[in-house]
Amino acid sequence: xxxxxxxxxxxxxxxxxxxxxxxxxxxxxxxxxxxxxxxxxxxxxxxxxxxxxxxxxxxxxxxxxxxxxxxxxxxxxxxxxxxxxxxxxxxxxxxxxxxxxxxxxxxxxxxxxxxxxxxxxxxxxxxxxxxxxxxxxxxxxxxxxxxxxxxxxxxxxxxxxxxxxxxxxxxxxxxxxxxxxxxxxxxxxxxxxxxxxxxxxxxxxxxxxxxxxxxxxxxxxxxxxxxxxxxxxxxxxxxxxxxxxxxxxxxxxxxxxxxxxxxxxxxxxxxxxxxxxxxxxxxxxxxxxxxxxxxxxxxxxxxxxxxxxxxxxxxxxx
Amino acid sequence: xxxxxxxxxxxxxxxxxxxxxxxxxxxxxxxxxxxxxxxxxxxxxxxxxxxxxxxxxxxxxxxxxxxxxxxxxxxxxxxxxxxxxxxxxxxxxxxxxxxxxxxxxxxxxxxxxxxxxxxxxxxxxxxxxxxxxxxxxxxxxxxxxxxxxxxxxxxxxxxxxxxxxxxxxxxxxxxxxxxxxxxxxxxxxxxxxxxxxxxxxxxxxxxxxxxxxxxxxxxxxxxxxxxxxxxxxxxxxxxxxxxxxxxxxxxxxxxxxxxxxxxxxxxxxxxxxxxxxxxxxxxxxxxxxxxxxxxxxxxxxxxxxxxxxxxxxxxxxxxxxxxxxxxxxxxxxxxxxxxxxxxxxxxxxxxxxxxxxxxxxxxxxxxxxxxxxxxxxxxxxxxxxxxxxxxxxxxxxxxxxxxxxxxxxxxxxxxxxxxxxxxxxxxxxxxxxxxxxxxxxxxxxxxxxxxxxxxxxxxxxxxxxxxxxxxxxxxxxxxxxxxxxxxxxxxxxxxxxxxxxxxxxxxxxxxxxxxxxxxxxxxxxxxxxxxxxxxxxxxxxxxxxxxxxxxxxxxxxxxxxxxxxxxxxxxxxxxxxxxxxxxxxxxxxxxxxxxxxxxxxxxxxxxxxxxxxxxxxxxxxxxxxxxxxxxxxxxxxxxxxxxxxxxxxxxxxxxxxxxxxxxxxxxxxxx
Numbered sequence: 001x002x003x004x005x006x007x008x009x010x011x012x013x014x015x016x017x018x019x020x021x022x023x024x025x026x027x028x029x030x031x032x033x034x035x036x037x038x039x040x041x042x043x044x045x046x047x048x049x050x051x052x053x054x055x056x057x058x059x060x061x062x063x064x065x066x067x068x069x070x071x072x073x074x075x076x077x078x079x080x081x082x083x084x085x086x087x088x089x090x091x092x093x094x095x096x097x098x099x100x101x102x103x104x105x106x107x108x109x110x111x112x113x114x115x116x117x118x119x120x121x122x123x124x125x126x127x128x129x130x131x132x133x134x135x136x137x138x139x140x141x142x143x144x145x146x147x148x149x150x151x152x153x154x155x156x157x158x159x160x161x162x163x164x165x166x167x168x169x170x171x172x173x174x175x176x177x178x179x180x181x182x183x184x185x186x187x188x189x190x191x192x193x194x195x196x197x198x199x200x201x202x203x204x205x206x207x208x209x210x211x212x213x214x215x216x217x218x219x220x221x222x223x224x225x226x227x228x229x230x231x232x233x234x235x236x237x238x239x240x241x242x243x244x245x246x247x248x249x250x251x252x253x254x255x256x257x258x259x260x261x262x263x264x265x266x267x268x269x270x271x272x273x274x275x276x277x278x279x280x281x282x283x284x285x286x287x288x289x290x291x292x293x294x295x296x297x298x299x300x301x302x303x304x305x306x307x308x309x310x311x312x313x314x315x316x317x318x
Numbered sequence: 319x320x321x322x323x324x325x326x327x328x329x330x331x332x333x334x335x336x337x338x339x340x341x342x343x344x345x346x347x348x349x350x351x352x353x354x355x356x357x358x359x360x361x362x363x364x365x366x367x368x369x370x371x372x373x374x375x376x377x378x379x380x381x382x383x384x385x386x387x388x389x390x391x392x393x394x395x396x397x398x399x400x401x402x403x404x405x406x407x408x409x410x411x412x413x414x415x416x417x418x419x420x421x422x423x424x425x426x427x428x429x430x431x432x433x434x435x436x437x438x439x440x441x442x443x444x445x446x447x448x449x450x451x452x453x454x455x456x457x458x459x460x461x462x463x464x465x466x467x468x469x470x471x472x473x474x475x476x477x478x479x480x481x482x483x484x485x486x487x488x489x490x491x492x493x494x495x496x497x498x499x500x501x502x503x504x505x506x507x508x509x510x511x512x513x514x515x516x517x518x519x520x521x522x523x524x525x526x527x528x529x530x531x532x533x534x535x536x537x538x539x540x541x542x543x544x545x546x547x548x549x550x551x552x553x554x555x556x557x558x559x560x561x562x563x564x565x566x567x568x569x570x571x572x573x574x575x576x577x578x579x580x581x582x583x584x585x586x587x588x589x590x591x592x593x594x595x596x597x598x599x600x601x602x603x604x605x606x607x608x609x610x611x612x613x614x615x616x617x618x619x620x621x622x623x624x625x626x627x628x629x630x631x632x633x634x635x636x637x638x639x640x641x642x643x644x645x646x647x648x649x650x651x652x653x654x655x656x657x658x659x660x661x662x663x664x665x666x667x668x669x670x671x672x673x674x675x676x677x678x679x680x681x682x683x684x685x686x687x688x689x690x691x692x693x694x695x696x697x698x699x700x701x702x703x704x705x706x707x708x709x710x711x712x713x714x715x716x717x718x719x720x721x722x723x724x725x726x727x728x729x730x731x732x733x734x735x736x737x738x739x740x741x742x743x744x745x746x747x748x749x750x751x752x753x754x755x756x757x758x759x760x761x762x763x764x765x766x767x768x769x770x771x772x773x774x775x776x777x778x779x780x781x782x783x784x785x786x787x788x789x790x791x792x793x794x795x796x797x798x799x800x801x802x803x804x805x806x807x808x809x810x811x812x813x814x815x816x817x818x819x820x821x822x823x824x825x826x827x828x829x830x831x832x833x834x835x836x837x838x839x840x841x842x843x844x845x846x847x848x849x850x851x852x853x854x855x856x857x858x859x860x861x862x863x864x865x866x867x868x869x870x871x872x873x874x875x876x877x878x879x880x881x882x883x884x885x886x887x888x889x890x891x892x893x894x895x896x897x898x899x900x901x902x903x904x905x906x907x908x909x910x911x912x913x914x915x916x917x918x919x920x921x922x923x924x925x926x927x928x929x930x931x932x933x934x935x936x937x938x939x940x941x942x943x944x945x946x947x948x949x950x951x952x953x954x955x956x957x958x959x960x961x962x963x964x965x966x967x968x969x970x971x972x973x974x975x976x977x978x979x980x981x982x983x984x985x986x987x988x989x
Contacts, residue, residue: 038356051351054841061356069403070428111745116600124541125548128595129605132644132658137697137709138753139745151359151396159411168794170808170832174850174878177900179444179923179953183379186417188439201593201607201642201660203693209609209640210662218501220531220556221582225615225634225668227623227684231729232782234666234687235719239782247874247902247923255957258858258870258906262822263727263780265769266861269514271776273862273908274870274918278960282514283862288918289961290969295520296512298579304615304632305562305580306623306673317511318579 038066041075044087055149062151072121079103079117079148103143111139118142126198133199140168145197159187165197175245180252182243193218194243211236215243226302228316232263233301256292357989358396365390365943365983367414373977374444374472375951381416381440382979389414390983403427416440416476425485432484443473443508445958447522449967452567454506454524457560457581461521461568465966475505475527491542495550497535504528510963511565511576518572519964521565525581528559549592556585562620570964583617585634601648611638627671632684635667652701656711659694666720678771681724691717697739706744713737713759724770728777733763737788752795752807761786776861778822785817802838807831814856824857824869843885852876868910876902895930919956926950939988945981950974 034047038061049057060066067073077083081100089096101117102109119130130136145155145164154160162184166173172191175181182189191197194214195205202209208217215237216223222233232239240259241251248255254262257274264270268282275284287293294300299316307318367388369377377383391413397406407423418438425431448470450462462468479501487493505527512520537550562578591609598604615634623629644658666686676682697711718732737759744751762785768777779785790812797805814826832850839845852875859869878900886892906918928948933941951974958969 037352051349051355056355058352058355062358064427066356067398067400067403067405067427069399069401072428123595123597124546125539128546128548128593129607129644131595131603131646132605132656136646137656137699139707139743170834170848170850171810171830171852173832174852174876174900177878177898177925178876178902179375183417183439183441186379186439187411187419188379188417188437201605201609201640203660209607209638213611216554216587217533218531220554220585221529221558223556223585223587223613223615224583225613225632225636225666225686226583227619227632227673229685229687231687231719231727232780234664235689235717235782247876247904247921249957254856254872255904258872261778261860262858263778265728265772265776265778266821267769267772267776271860271862273860273866273868273910274906276918276956276960278962285960286514286520289957290520290963291508291510295510296514298510298512298523303580304583304617304619305578305621306619306627306632307621308624308674317513318576 037061038068039073039075040068041077045076045080057149059151060149063148063153065148074121103141111141112136114141114143126196129199129201131199133197133205135197136199158190161190161192165191172244175242178245178247180247180249181245182251211238222301224302224304226304227306228299228304229302230300230316255288256294257287260293354989358398359987359989360393360395360397361985361987362393362395363390363943363983363985365981367945367979367981369977369979371975371977373949373951373975374442374972375975376949376977376979378442378444379417379440380412381442383442385977388981390981403429407433428487430484430486433482435479435481435483437477437479437481439477439479441475441477441505445472445508445969445971447471447473447508447524447967447969449522449963450965451522451524451967455526457526457562458564458566459523460566461523461965463567464569464964468966471524473506473508473524475503475507477501477503491540493539493541495535495537495539497533499531499533501531502529503531508969509563511573511579512964513572513576516572517570519570521568521570521573521965522963522967522969523563523565523579525563526560529582530557530559531555532557544597545594546596547592547594550590552589552591554587556582558582558584561617568965578620580620583615583632585613585615585617587611587613591640602646604643604645606643607640608642609638609640611640612636613638624673624675627673629669629671633669637665637667639663639665654699656697656699657695659692662689662691662693664689676724679724679726679769681722683722685722686720688720689717690719691715704744706742709739709741709743711739713739721767725767726769728766728769728772728779730766730779730783731764733761733783735759735761735786749798750796752793752797754794755790755792757788757790757792759786759788759790761788776821778860779817781823784823787815789813804836806834821859821861824859826854826856828854839885843883845881845883847879847881849879850877852878862910866910868908871905871907871909873905873907874902875905876900890935892933892935893931895928897926897928899926900924919954921953921955921957923953923955924951933985939986941985941987943981943983943985945979945983947979948976949978950976 034043036043037046038058046058051058065073079101083099085097086099101114103114107114119127147153155164162176176184184190194207196207197205200206204211206214208214240253242253243251246252252259257272261270269287272283272287274288276288278285278289286295297316299318303316303318305318367390369382369385369388371385372383374383382388391410393410395408404426409421411419416438417440420436421433423431423433448468450467452460452462454471479499481497481499483497485493485495506524507527509523509525510520511523512518532555534553535550537548540547558581560581561583562580565577568574589609589611591607593607595603595605613636616631618631640662642660647655649655666688668684668686670683670686672682673684674680674682694714695711697709699707699709701707714736716732716734721729721731737757739755739757741753741755743753763783766777766779790810793809795807809831810829812828816823816825830852832848834848836844836846855871855873857869857871859867861867880896880898882896884894902923903920905920908918930946931943933943935941953973962968
């Protein structure tokens with residue numbers, strides 16, 4: 001049978017063009033049904049907040065909040081609210097309303113509402129005491145410190161964390177540059193090594209239940225108990241030390257003999273007038289230069305030496 | 319043939335067009351731009367840096383202190399298996415420096431996690447010791463004859479920590495976490511022994527540090543919609559490889575008896591705790607914690623104890639009980655309430671024994687030290703119009719210590735402090751927000767028990783026990799007058815007044831203010847600047863043997879400023895810089911009725927640091943980076959400059975240190 005090629009020439013292009021029309025119609029329908037990009041159900045947001053966004057909101061995909069295999073992972077509206085008027089700008093309104101929960105700097109969403117969004121998932125563990133802590137009481141929001149839409153959340157990086165805390169805690173910004181300090185600038189000690197900003201049962205937002213217990217996590221040799229103890233040491237390390245940084249060696253608030261004379265009566269050499277003339281034994285330079293009082297009283301945190309000598313042993317020198 | 323080709327060509331063109339129109343938009347959703355934004359980044363940075371001068375202060379905690387070359391090495395490998403939500407992370411930082419960190423973590427999100435971390439932290443003493451002491455690094459030291467065998471030594475300690483951690487989610491809101499940290503601290507630190515009079519003196523010693531610190535956390539957690547619980551065990555264990563320092567030699571015969579010197583004994587602590595919170599409603603929540611800790615120390619004494627004590631070790635035992643409960647509520651939309659109370663009982667149950675001969679100022683026992691404290695807080699906050707909020711609160715703390723009938727120092731067993739707070743805050747304004755708070759606190763307590771054998775007119779009320787009135791004013795202001803400019807002002811003022819009936823502290827004052835400004839010049843360029851001043855003063859009075867009353871007006875003043883800039887030049891260059899300057903000054907202002915008053919010169923420290931960087935994108939994901947850090951540090955501190963130990967040892971430091979670090983590195987990113 002002979003095939004009429006001329007008719008084929010006519011209908012093949014037509015058929016193909018018809019397919020193109022159907023395909024574009026399907027594509028147009030698909031474009032109307034915008035697909036999720038990162039999170040399940042994010043299509044309603046990402047049709048506008050796409051890769052061209054000035055602040056890359058899609059970067060949430062790089063984080064734990066963007067891991068959809070975890071069934072707990074929220075979507076945009078879980079945190080920002082359903083926001084119907086933001087999605088569909090009402091007629092007659094010149095400026096598009098913000099989302100129901102707005103986390104920007106100029107947000108008018110109350111801090112407690114913004115925080116509740118996070119606490120709906122993150123109330124447990126280290127955040128159990130959030131509501132009774134000073135940060136909650138002063139309307140500090142989770143987003144004041146944390147960045148959710150970026151892989152690198154600065155406050156969770158030891159090297160960068162202090163800079164985030166210094167946004168409010170300005171005094172400590174200068175203290176960490178003082179000559180006697182913890183290695184905060186080097187990223188070895190972070191604010192969160194001592195403080196739990198999410199709230200604690202203990203004092204001063206310490207990670208352990210007290211100042212001393214927190215210091216002992218790195219300075220365990222000071223815990224004792226000792227056969228010869230020094231009362232303020234057992235009371236509170238911060239009576240003598242300022243861990244943020246000081247101008248005196250060993251993070252001391254004052255240097256010898258002034259610090260010691262804030263407790264010890266001026267009997268015998270304890271009332272010695274400080275001086276910088278060397279070689280004056282228990283007075284002048286002898287209580288001021290070098291390690292000051294600790295030139296002799298070297299075991300200032302206490303000693304476990306039971307040597308029975310009422311002058312040298314009792315005086316924390318052995 | 320030409321006709322057949324025409325049909326084929328036309329048909330293929332139409333087919334291709336149809337396919338592109340049909341399927342084009344679907345491909346655009348997974349474009350390269352999107353993939354770059356949603357897939358985790360991995361990065362490696364490798365390079366070399368040069369330090370131009372020796373500068374111990376610059377590299378005190380990094381080891382970058384000697385002039386020469388250093389490797390710059392950082393990496394961060396992050397992999398996520400999307401279908402299973404399984405992460406693999408491997409990070410390394412400062413690999414070419416001594417303060418390096420390594421971390422490995424593998425986790426299936428929401429299911430299990432395990433990881434290991436390594437961290438090294440050096441600390442180089444800022445002083446060079448010129449000494450004849452032998453045996454540094456061991457616990458057997460030989461003090462040289464005065465001025466003999468002197469050579470330069472720089473003491474140093476190094477901490478190396480390895481942490482293992484893991485977590486598993488058990489279902490129904492339960493999870494179990496285990497963490498084990500082992501830290502070794504090794505090195506030597508500044509130490510000494512001394513006595514004055516006769517054949518005494520002060521000798522330099524180096525305390526050998528060979529410490530092992532272990533911490534274990536086992537935490538079982540429950541997270542429910544209303545109820546959250548966390549309970550667990552925390553154990554910490556300290557081991558010292560050296561129990562005592564044994565010293566021989568030295569020309570100061572009066573010090574020969576000062577050996578051995580006990581070094582910190584081994585000790586352990588075990589804590590069990592439960593904490594939790596319950597949300598009665600969206601606006602009412604309670605939380606609590608109860609914990610019990612047993613800390614023990616039973617290391618064998620380094621010398622035999624007084625037979626009267628009947629012990630070869632202290633049998634040290636401290637039991638600490640903590641109970642805390644807190645409540646927050648919003649009974650009305652505009653009213654928030656908070657109440658919190660905590661009780662802690664540190665009960666020193668170490669057996670009290672007669673280790674020593676009693677004297678007029680000492681009862682001769684080991685004096686266990688217990689402390690019981692109760693802390694409470696109540697606060698009410700009310701929302702006012704125009705986004706203002708007023709908050710009032712009362713804080714209370716009572717601390718009760720055990721005392722002894724024979725005392726070396728005047729003591730008080732109980733202190734009570736109550737603080738009253740009022741604060742006005744505006745937190746939600748678009749252009750202006752801030753707060754102002756006033757706090758007044760008063761501390762008093764039980765009557766003072768004078769030091770035994772003390773003249774009545776010379777008691778000192780200790781800094782942590784003295785009656786004190788404190789007034790504090792706090793101000794914070796944030797203002798964005800125009801869109802690209804943001805200003806922040808912080809100011810604190812406080813004054814302390816102590817009981818004037820005794821020696822010791824008289825009054826104190828502290829002020830702090832800082833001003834920060836940030837400006838977005840364009841979308842690419844941002845600048846910031848800040849300045850701060852910190853001042854504190856405490857007046858301390860004492861009485862010398864002369865006799866004569868003298869006073870020290872101790873002041874510390876710090877001034878600091880910083881400026882910084884970040885920007886992009888074209889599409890390939892990112893540049894930036896920061897300059898920080900800080901000047902600290904301590905003054906001592908001694909005055910008194912005796913002629914023997916030395917004038918202590920003010921002590922000054924100055925630090926200026928300039929950091930510049932430039933990054934050039936060679937091609938996408940590959941960048942060349944140049945860093946420059948210039949550091950200037952100086953001091954006039956006389957602490958060691960005028961001091962020589964009796965054995966001839968002297969400590970010194972470069973009073974001016976200036977160095978530059980220039981680093982060049984390549985950075986590659988992939989995903």
